[in-house]
Amino acid sequence: MAVLLRLPPLGCPLRSSMHCTRRMAENPHSNKPSSSVASFSATTNAAAPETSNRKLPILLFDIMSTVVRDPFYDDVPAFFGMSMEELIESKNPTAWIDFERGIINEAELGRKFFKDERPFDLEGLKDCMRKGYSFLEGVEELLYGLRQKNYEMHAFTNYPNWYQIIEDKLKISRYLSWTFCSCTNGKRKPDTGFYLDAVEHLKVDPSNCIFIDDSAINVNAAIAVGMIGLQFKNANTLLKDLSLMGIHISTD
Incomplete structure (x- = not known):
């Protein structure tokens, strides 16, 4: 039976686009398979039993159009x-x-x-x-399931300090920390420096991070620095992608 390491509980937010050209230039809901599955297989054997020395991956979530309706x-x-x-x-x-x-x-x-x-x-x-602002269908249940399994999760988002409005309404910090926001970092995805800053802050190898975003451009930038990248289409597809990596959660 798989053994999961228990991580310390996450804290509350650490820190306190309306840019349409990205959405018009690409289709984040294409039917192409998530580009990260092969990347994950190259670095992790999802079928291998977990041991007490195996560290759980850290999940980095884009917020707009991935967790929250824009x-x-x-x-x-x-x-x-x-x-x-x-x-x-x-x-x-x-x-x-x-x-x-x-x-x-x-x-x-x-x-x-x-x-x-x-x-x-x-x-x-x-x-x-x-x-x-509202949770996208099925996403809050997914986040809850991951939190119950003690996965460490962080926001990794291009957004101004109005993210506090989202937090006030949806209380996303129950599930993940608002750790990586462009308004406090000064950089935006897909700037490579933003991803490298996140890895440095977390003090982990990039391959131990799973990055989830509706933008293929942002996902490819994550893969380029060594992260595992998943393009978000909907909650059900994300559940299937995560299960291919050995991350099995219940959303009931």
Whole structure:
């Protein structure tokens, strides 16, 4: 029978895009098999029995469109009374990215969000997004199952300090720590440095990290630094991918 090491309980959050071009440039829901399965097989024998000396892998989760529904694609255009195409054409292409990296603050975002710097209801936008945040179907049950098995889990996300709004609503820190956020690191996926910073912080070999993200670009960047990468499509597919690695959990 497999023996699982028990890790110390995770703490609460350690630290305190609206960028549509990625979603338009790639299809995160393609039917291609997850590119990480072969990568994992090359480094770990999932069929081999676990021993007391075997360390459980650390799971790094993207948040938006992997754990949490992203309000940007439907709710935000409706808030502004625009189509998605009109919003993309009107907004400053770098303002949200700079906000995610912590280069500008919330007030500066309010001024620079649109190319023409038109005023808008920033608090109303935040409330719109707050209402739109929810767990993707089946994901909270999956996280709960992993937590019950004592897997160490961290957020690895491109997001501004508004991640605190998500935490206030969904209490994601019950399952994982908000350890790696672009707004505190100053780097964004797929910047290689962001991944290497995570490995250095965790003090583990990259091959002991499983990175999960809906973006194929971000997954490939994780694989390039030696992590195991899984492209998220839905909770059921992720369960199957994890089971191929010997990670079996119940979501009942």
